[in-house]
Amino acid sequence: MVERNSEPSAQERAGRPFPVSWDQFHRDCRALTWRLNEVGPFHAVIAITRGGLVPAAIVARELGLRVIDTVCVASYDHDKQGDLKVLKGISEQTAKLGGGTGKGLLIVDDLVDTGKTGKLVRELLPDAHFATVYAKPKGRPLVDTYITEVSQDTWIFFPWDTALSFQPPIRDGAA
Ligand SMILES: O=P(O)(O)OC[C@H]1O[C@H](OP(=O)(O)OP(=O)(O)O)[C@H](O)[C@@H]1O
Numbered sequence: 578m579v580e581r582n583s584e585p586s587a588q589e590r591a592g593r594p595f596p597v598s599w600d601q602f603h604r605d606c607r608a609l610t611w612r613l614n615e616v617g618p619f620h621a622v623i624a625i626t627r628g629g630l631v632p633a634a635i636v637a638r639e640l641g642l643r644v645i646d647t648v649c650v651a652s653y654d655h656d657k658q659g660d661l662k663v664l665k666g667i668s669e670q671t672a673k674l675g676g677g678t679g680k681g682l683l684i685v686d687d688l689v690d691t692g693k694t695g696k697l698v699r700e701l702l703p704d705a706h707f708a709t710v711y712a713k714p715k716g717r718p719l720v721d722t723y724i725t726e727v728s729q730d731t732w733i734f735f736p737w738d739t740a741l742s743f744q745p746p747i748r749d750g751a752a
Pocket residue numbers: 625626627628629650651652653654655658686687688689690691692693694695716
């Protein structure tokens with residue numbers, strides 16, 4: 578599908594679809610936590626909204642962490658990335674736990690793509706541990722721990738953005 582201004586969106590440029598089910602996402606978050614459990618302990622989890630909220634809840638549950646904060650970032654409008662805006666930073670209380678630089682804090686997001694969001698949170702909290710469930714090659718160097726790498730031309734469809742729908746049989750031209 579081509580948009581009105583005929584600029585392909587990030588999703589269209591990515592091309593290759595990678596749908597993730599709730600089951601798969603939960604398994605991947607638990608796999609991420611096994612790795613993080615070797616790195617911690619952490620004082621608190623910081624979710625990068627909105628995509629980081631779901632993995633942060635699962636990771637916090639598995640690590641037994643109850644202090645959870647957010648950095649609220651707006652960048653992609655559905656699938657087009659605009660300028661990054663920090664709508665809300667972490668609280669003073671959470672900042673104190675991280676000694677001002679984020680030491681001992683765990684930042685969680687669903688994925689890194691270009692790495693722009695990751696770069697921003699790294700600037701805010703340089704000593705925090707940054708974990709994502711999925712990573713594309715451009716953003717991967719910014720992440721400390723991740724579970725699955727996908728190619729840069731992959732578009733990940735998360736379960737909270739999708740719904741079950743009818744698919745035509747492969748023989749009839751389904752992708
Ligand atoms: O590495 P980047 O190219 O910066 O992209 C990664 C970011 O993009 C998505 O968030 P998005 O901005 O779409 O917002 P959302 O989490 O509210 O869906 C995703 O959740 C990451 O936070």
